[in-house]
Amino acid sequence: MLLQQLVNGLTLGAVYTLVALSFSLVMGILSVLNIAIGELFMLGGYLGFAIIARGLPLPLAMAVAMLGACVVAVIIQKIAYEPLRDAPLITPMLSTLGFSIILQNVVTNVWGSDPLQLPSEMFDGDFQIGPVRIGVMQIVVIGVTIILVGAVAYLVQRTPAGRALRAIAENRDVARLLGVSVSKTTFLAFAISGLLAGAAGVLISLHYAAITPYIGVDIGLKAIAVMVIGGTTRVWGALLAGPLIGIAEVLTIAYGGSQIRDLVVYGLMILILLLRPQGLLGGARSDVGQRV
Amino acid sequence: MLKVRGLEVFYGPIRAVRGIDLDIEAGEIIALIGANGAGKTTTVRAIAGLTPYKGSISYDGKTLPPNSAELNLRAGLAMVPEGRGILGRMTVEDNLNMGTYCRKDHAAAARDIAEMFERFPILKERRQSLANLLSGGEQQMLAIARALLSRPRLLLLDEPSLGLAPKTTTAVFELISSLRRDGLTVLLVEQKARQTLKIADRAYLLETGRVVMSGPAQDLANDSLMSQAFLGGATAL
Numbered sequence: 296m297l298l299q300q301l302v303n304g305l306t307l308g309a310v311y312t313l314v315a316l317s318f319s320l321v322m323g324i325l326s327v328l329n330i331a332i333g334e335l336f337m338l339g340g341y342l343g344f345a346i347i348a349r350g351l352p353l354p355l356a357m358a359v360a361m362l363g364a365c366v367v368a369v370i371i372q373k374i375a376y377e378p379l380r381d382a383p384l385i386t387p388m389l390s391t392l393g394f395s396i397i398l399q400n401v402v403t404n405v406w407g408s409d410p411l412q413l414p415s416e417m418f419d420g421d422f423q424i425g426p427v428r429i430g431v432m433q434i435v436v437i438g439v440t441i442i443l444v445g446a447v448a449y450l451v452q453r454t455p456a457g458r459a460l461r462a463i464a465e466n467r468d469v470a471r472l473l474g475v476s477v478s479k480t481t482f483l484a485f486a487i488s489g490l491l492a493g494a495a496g497v498l499i500s501l502h503y504a505a506i507t508p509y510i511g512v513d514i515g516l517k518a519i520a521v522m523v524i525g526g527t528t529r530v531w532g533a534l535l536a537g538p539l540i541g542i543a544e545v546l547t548i549a550y551g552g553s554q555i556r557d558l559v560v561y562g563l564m565i566l567i568l569l570l571r572p573q574g575l576l577g578g579a580r581s582d583v584g585q586r587v
Numbered sequence: 588m589l590k591v592r593g594l595e596v597f598y599g600p601i602r603a604v605r606g607i608d609l610d611i612e613a614g615e616i617i618a619l620i621g622a623n624g625a626g627k628t629t630t631v632r633a634i635a636g637l638t639p640y641k642g643s644i645s646y647d648g649k650t651l652p653p654n655s656a657e658l659n660l661r662a663g664l665a666m667v668p669e670g671r672g673i674l675g676r677m678t679v680e681d682n683l684n685m686g687t688y689c690r691k692d693h694a695a696a697a698r699d700i701a702e703m704f705e706r707f708p709i710l711k712e713r714r715q716s717l718a719n720l721l722s723g724g725e726q727q728m729l730a731i732a733r734a735l736l737s738r739p740r741l742l743l744l745d746e747p748s749l750g751l752a753p754k755t756t757t758a759v760f761e762l763i764s765s766l767r768r769d770g771l772t773v774l775l776v777e778q779k780a781r782q783t784l785k786i787a788d789r790a791y792l793l794e795t796g797r798v799v800m801s802g803p804a805q806d807l808a809n810d811s812l813m814s815q816a817f818l819g820g821a822t823a824l
Binding site: 455458459461462465466468469470471472473474475476477 | 681
């Protein structure tokens with residue numbers, strides 16, 4: 296039973312990890328919380344859902360969702376961030392909040408406010424490994440997450456574009472002196488962030504076999520909690536905090552009931568921050584530099 | 588090579604630089620000296636393209652638009668900022684890779700990095716170390732090596748001796764002299780006027796955002812006013 300819940304928690308945590316990485320990439324470059332990422336995630340879920348519900352293959356659904364969320368992320372960058380880049384940090388944050396409400400409204404008007412559900416026979420196979428039953432859907436969610444995290448890690452750590460992202464996150468002036476374009480790198484951060492959010496949206500719609508226009512708020516807030524728990528100065532903290540929160544949530548539902556789920560998750564966040572304000576993988580408390 | 592005319596830089600209502608003119612010819616080491624708050628760093632940041640300014644800065648006859656550091660680097664103008672500006676959470680090797688970021692000739696860039704490792708063996712030895720674990724002198728070597736990897740023709744150095752031990756400072760000044768021998772033009776911002784004037788061809792003395800003295804470095808070193816104010820009262824050279 297416990298092992299089964301751990302697998303379920305890892306599946307949910309994988310989605311949290313992707314959305315938290317999406318938040319972190321933008322936050323690392325700009326120190327701005329792009330609140331609309333929760334709704335990009337939701338939009339990705341609906342786009343993927345629309346493809347899957349028509350019986351088209353999952354890879355196509357992933358591609359459309361990721362591309363759609365990526366395009367909207369870049370639009371958000373151009374409209375909600377770029378004109379306000381010299382304003383106080385709270386200003387672009389509020390403009391992304393405005394975008395998130397608009398996105399939610401658009402989706403509600405297109406797909407309605409009631410939850411959409413996948414046919415129950417989709418992705419319903421499973422494998423029995425000892426006492427643990429692992430669904431095809433769970434393998435897809437965890438597998439896609441590992442591939443995407445690996446791809447982002449490769450890009451950030453091994454490519455010139457990734458080095459530019461890290462350079463700007465650490466010291467913008469020095470990065471400029473080395474020839475890094477702030478606007479191109481910001482574009483890249485928003486685009487990758489959108490790709491990850493879109494993919495996570497499809498995965499969560501598979502996980503729940505349903506989606507609502509309001510899922511972005513719920514998952515988005517949890518992803519922010521994951522980002523904070525992982526460490527506000529270390530983007531890869533999400534790899535630890537995502538599964539941790541996913542497992543905590545699933546175990547709470549299994550053994551305590553869903554009515555105390557958020558109490559436990561956010562209580563855990565507050566507890567960790569009281570014990571380690573810099574987060575699990577954060578450096579010294581004074582370390583407020585690089586996040587990427 | 589570089590002409591600065593009527594340079595003014597404002598920080599809000601404060602005029603930090605008040606109409607500076609500078610000329611740098613190819614192959615020279617030009618020193619920009621002065622006390623804290625004289626406007627040296629602000630001037631060099633404006634030239635590098637990190638700060639908006641009024642006036643004009645032209646490089647090889649072309650006007651450099653304000654606040655355009657990325658373009659200035661591609662034009663052949665590199666800067667090592669005050670405090671060295673190393674990327675401390677990257678490895679030594681990644682810092683050097685960032686030095687070639689704007690280059691398209693990847694094979695030649697890789698060869699240049701290998702040459703830098705030959706020139707600075709300590710960097711080769713510590714290529715996988717995080718840059719913030721290097722000593723101050725090693726960080727300065729890394730910062731200069733990284734700047735050189737963009738193949739600049741004009742190198743701006745802002746207080747390269749800051750925080751370094753005397754022996755390391757001497758090594759850094761020797762390195763700067765060797766760069767000039769290699770054909771590089773250097774604008775050197777320093778507070779250590781005595782050592783700076785020894786290696787410079789010409790110098791500008793700044794006070795409260797203005798040039799108050801300029802000329803051959805030897806003349807400034809022998810100037811009595813300069814000597815009293817910045818060289819400890821003794822004849823410098």
